[in-house]
Amino acid sequence: MVIRKLLVANRGEIAVRVIRCARDLGISTVALYSDADRKLPHVREADEAIHLAGNTPAETYLRGDLILAAAVRLGVDAVHPGYGFLSENAGFARDCAAAGIVFVGPTPEAIDAMGNKVEAKLRMAAAGVPVLAGVTVNTSTTAAELQTHGDDIGYPILVKAAFGGGGRGMRIVRAPEELLDAVESAQREAAAAFGDGLVFLERFVESPRHIEVQIFGDTHGNVVHLFERECSIQRRHQKVIEESPSTAVDAALRSHLGAAAVAAGRSIDYVGAGTVEFVMAPNGEFFFLEVNTRLQVEHPVTECVTGLDLVALQLRIAQGEPLPREALEPVLRGHAIEARVYAEDVVAGFLPMAGPLHRMEIAGAGVRVDAGYESGNVVSTFYDALLAKVISFAPTRMQATAQLSNALRSARIHGVTTNRDLLVRTLEHDDFVQGVTDTGFLERNGVVTLGAGLASARTISQHAIIATVHAALSKPRRLGAGFRNVGDAGQARTWRCADQTIVVEWKQQRSGVIRAAVDNAELLVESVEVSESAITATILGERRTYRIDYVGRNAFVDSALGATAMVLQPRFADAAVAATVGSLRSPLPGSVIAVHVGVGTTVVSGTVLVALEAMKMEHSIRAPHDGVVSELRVEVGDQVETGSVLVVVDEVVQE
Numbered sequence: 275m276v277i278r279k280l281l282v283a284n285r286g287e288i289a290v291r292v293i294r295c296a297r298d299l300g301i302s303t304v305a306l307y308s309d310a311d312r313k314l315p316h317v318r319e320a321d322e323a324i325h326l327a328g329n330t331p332a333e334t335y336l337r338g339d340l341i342l343a344a345a346v347r348l349g350v351d352a353v354h355p356g357y358g359f360l361s362e363n364a365g366f367a368r369d370c371a372a373a374g375i376v377f378v379g380p381t382p383e384a385i386d387a388m389g390n391k392v393e394a395k396l397r398m399a400a401a402g403v404p405v406l407a408g409v410t411v412n413t414s415t416t417a418a419e420l421q422t423h424g425d426d427i428g429y430p431i432l433v434k435a436a437f438g439g440g441g442r443g444m445r446i447v448r449a450p451e452e453l454l455d456a457v458e459s460a461q462r463e464a465a466a467a468f469g470d471g472l473v474f475l476e477r478f479v480e481s482p483r484h485i486e487v488q489i490f491g492d493t494h495g496n497v498v499h500l501f502e503r504e505c506s507i508q509r510r511h512q513k514v515i516e517e518s519p520s521t522a523v524d525a526a527l528r529s530h531l532g533a534a535a536v537a538a539g540r541s542i543d544y545v546g547a548g549t550v551e552f553v554m555a556p557n558g559e560f561f562f563l564e565v566n567t568r569l570q571v572e573h574p575v576t577e578c579v580t581g582l583d584l585v586a587l588q589l590r591i592a593q594g595e596p597l598p599r600e601a602l603e604p605v606l607r608g609h610a611i612e613a614r615v616y617a618e619d620v621v622a623g624f625l626p627m628a629g630p631l632h633r634m635e636i637a638g639a640g641v642r643v644d645a646g647y648e649s650g651n652v653v654s655t656f657y658d659a660l661l662a663k664v665i666s667f668a669p670t671r672m673q674a675t676a677q678l679s680n681a682l683r684s685a686r687i688h689g690v691t692t693n694r695d696l697l698v699r700t701l702e703h704d705d706f707v708q709g710v711t712d713t714g715f716l717e718r719n720g721v722v723t724l725g726a727g728l729a730s731a732r733t734i735s736q737h738a739i740i741a742t743v744h745a746a747l748s749k750p751r752r753l754g755a756g757f758r759n760v761g762d763a764g765q766a767r768t769w770r771c772a773d774q775t776i777v778v779e780w781k782q783q784r785s786g787v788i789r790a791a792v793d794n795a796e797l798l799v800e801s802v803e804v805s806e807s808a809i810t811a812t813i814l815g816e817r818r819t820y821r822i823d824y825v826g827r828n829a830f831v832d833s834a835l836g837a838t839a840m841v842l843q844p845r846f847a848d849a850a851v852a853a854t855v856g857s858l859r860s861p862l863p864g865s866v867i868a869v870h871v872g873v874g875t876t877v878v879s880g881t882v883l884v885a886l887e888a889m890k891m892e893h894s895i896r897a898p899h900d901g902v903v904s905e906l907r908v909e910v911g912d913q914v915e916t917g918s919v920l921v922v923v924d925e926v927v928q929e
Contacts, residue, residue: 277301277352277376277593281345282320284356285335286646287662288569289316292354295585304348306341308334310654314646322348329656335359338366342373352376352592354585358658361568362389378592380491380567384542388565391436392474398562401541403534405562406553408476410436413461417454424453427477433457435464436472441511443467446478455882462885463892466867479553481712483522484508485560486551487535488576490587491544494596499532500576501606506711507700509624509721514693515700516572517611518579521671521709527558538565547573547588556712571614571663574644578610578667609671611678613697617659617690620725624693625862626659626888628652632689632825634661638681640674641666653690655863655888661692671709675701683728688823688830688839696725727772729836735792736813737831737838738769738776740820743788743799744809745829745842746780768843769829776840856904857919858895864888866912871921875903883921884908901925 280296281304282289293303293316305320310329317323324344326334335341338360345353353370355361355378364385370377379385388394392410399405409423411433424431424447433456435443443464445456457473465471488500504520505513523531535550542565549570551563573584582601591597615636617627633649645662647653653661664685666678679701682694696716700706703719716724729737746765766779780790780799788799801817803810810819823830827842868885871877877897884895905922908914 275351275376275593277589279304279348279350279352280378280589281324281341281348281350281353282306282316282356283335283341283353283360284358285311285316285657286314286660287316287644288356288571288646290319290646291644292356292585293319295583296354296589299586299589301589304345304350306335306344308656310652310656314651315648316646324348329654331359331656338363338369342366342369342375345370345375346373350375352378352589354378354588355568357566357568357571362566364389376592378546378588380542380544380546380548384544384548385567387542388567389437390472391434391564392472394564395562397541398538401537403538403562404560406476406479408474410472410474411457412472415457420453420457421450423475424450427475430478430480431475432478433460433473433475435460435468435470436474437464437468437470441508443471443473444511459885459892459894462868466887466892479555479561481556481714482506483520483554483712484513484551484563485520485523485531485554486549486570487531488570488573488584489535489539489544489548489550490584490591490597490601491539491546491548492591492597493545493594496597496602497536497539497544498597498602498604499535500580500582500601500604502528502531503570503572503575504711505572506713507706507715508713509620509716513572513614514616514716515611515613515697516575517609517671517674518575519606519609521711522554522558531560534560534562538562546591547584571660572612574642574663574665575610575612578642578665579606579608580604581607608667608669609674610665610667611671611674611701612663612665613678613682613701614660614693615662615664615682615685615687615697616693617653617661618693619691620693620696621722622861624721625893626655627690627692628655628863628888630689630825631661631687633823633830634685634687636662636664636681636685636687638666638677638684640668640677641681661687661690672707675707683836684832686821686823686830686832686837688825693725695728696721698728699724699726727836729838731774733833733835734771734774734838734840735776735795736797736835737820737833738771738778738840739780739790739792739797739799739813740809740811740833741769741822741829741831741840742767742778742780743790743802743811744804744820744822745824746782747802747804748806748809768845769840770843771838771840775843856901856923856925858883858898858921858923860886860895860914860916860918860920862886862888862893863915864893864913866908866910866914866920867892869906869908869910871903871906873903873906876926877901877903877923883923886914895920897923899923899925 303320305323360366364382367377367382433445461471484505491497503518507515549566552560554560619625642665668674800812820833864886881897901923
């Protein structure tokens with residue numbers, strides 16, 4: 275059959291990716307969008323778009339019935355599910371077939387076979403693929419049985435959702451007393467994310483690498499592998515940086531991994547794009563993790579090193595075509611690395627961020643950017659916090675790493691907090707440069723250290739000076755009244771940057787030179803050339819151009835020194851209303867999914883009081899000290915904003 279119209283049952287960057295590929299193949303496209311996604315790029319890119327009323331995934335992108343009804347109404351030939359949402363839903367694939375619509379993916383039987391990770395492991399073991407032993411845990415499993423299972427497996431143990439992936443419903447347990455809480459939390463998160471709270475326990479391999487193999491199958495009996503990807507740089511079991519080929523895989527190991535992946539694919543008569551994931555011990559021994567029966571987020575690195583368009587291959591296979599020769603006999607060339615740019619506060623524990631994205635500009639030599647957002651969009655709390663994927667390709671790993679690091683350093687991303695600094699520090703870390711990575715890389719090297727701002731104190735001071743001078747001299751005047759372009763007239767402005775306060779005092783001389791002081795250290799600002807959004811100036815004999823954006827009292831400054839986001843502090847501060855002592859505030863916007871205490875409950879330091887869900891992740895609010903709950907201001911189902919008071923705990927002082 276020929277696909278003439280394709281509905282993309284997804285959102286964000288993967289929807290844009292599929293729509294553009296389909297357009298290149300002469301296929302018209304239909305996009306979906308929720309209330310929150312109305313202005314995202316994928317809606318504009320498609321030929322047609324269907325509105326799904328609501329915001330939560332359950333109301334929108336998981337509503338297979340509404341999506342299929344729209345597909346039938348618009349005369350769609352095929353549905354591409356992207357990844358996440360309905361991409362690994364066998365029922366949806368069957369419903370597509372029943373409606374006479376092609377599901378661009380594997381058969382429902384293959385999805386079923388790999389959807390239950392417990393059954394998948396048994397099937398893989400039968401196919402000769404190495405697996406780790408484990409045990410299933412359901413809601414009827416008692417605490418005593420859990421402890422017995424834990425003792426039998428041995429610690430550390432990995433608790434993992436039987437359905438789904440992406441690190442959700444996954445916990446590492448290192449001691450028996452942690453097991454029960456970890457299982458219950460994983461079950462809640464798995465049920466919320468995948469509709470099924472079934473989890474299983476298995477031995478956790480210390481300091482492993484996460485290696486996966488891209489496979490493709492067609493309806494003509496061919497199953498091939500397209501080499502491996504290394505995905506060891508992870509936070510919360512979710513991938514952050516991926517690359518191909520792996521520095522730990524030589525030709526012989528690559529052959530063994532590929533053979534195991536193909537065997538896995540053949541055991542379920544695999545058709546379409548899939549990924550067989552392995553955990554690899556330091557000695558090179560590898561074990562089956564799962565098969566993702568869909569396209570992966572990190573598929574671009576495989577595209578770069580093989581020269582194949584994986585989405586185009588998916589669409590051609592869905593039309594009944596056999597795999598082309600270049601896929602049957604793939605050639606590995608060069609090196610590719612992908613970094614995922616997330617809206618999240620790394621130092622605060624990878625808290626997902628939401629809010630306006632005032633500007634997002636990422637570019638560089640040898641770099642490809644797959645983005646789901648653009649300047650002016652708003653990042654909501656309802657979906658994954660991925661903003662863009664930045665992919666670098668070069669003849670060597672060293673060059674690819676340098677290209678990617680440079681592109682991220684020079685990116686202009688204003689508004690929501692992102693993990694950009696973490697990505698740059700990781701790419702430039704000696705261990706990463708030497709290819710010494712494993713899944714514990716971020717934790718071992720210190721997330722707070724790696725996630726710290728790239729801008730030095732000197733850079734922040736210079737940027738504060740530049741923002742002050744530019745605001746005073748640019749037309750129209752910026753950041754409120756009070757600036758006067760009068761010789762010998764002194765001015766002072768106070769900026770807040772993260773947890774730092776910078777007071778800038780400045781005075782313009784009749785010669786045009788500006789004398790500026792930060793913390794009593796005086797600097798001369800010379801050769802000033804000002805436009806509405808930039809200033810070129812010489813400070814300490816160093817001449818450079820600074821680009822500046824203003825949003826309200828916020829100033830975003832980018833230069834070769836780095837990026838700084840600052841807030842101008844009012845000269846006459848409003849009287850602040852003191853917060854109730856003992857108030858626990860929400861660190862992020864989200865919904866309340868569990869309340870574990872009531873007014874009058876006595877708690878000890880570390881007790882989980884409230885659980886929040888934001889961007890499909892669960893976040894626990896814990897008691898900071900021993901005490902008694904005096905106020906409870908939320909209940910299950912409430913939507914809360916950043917800074918909202920959730921619980922008040924009166925501290926109990928021991929006599």
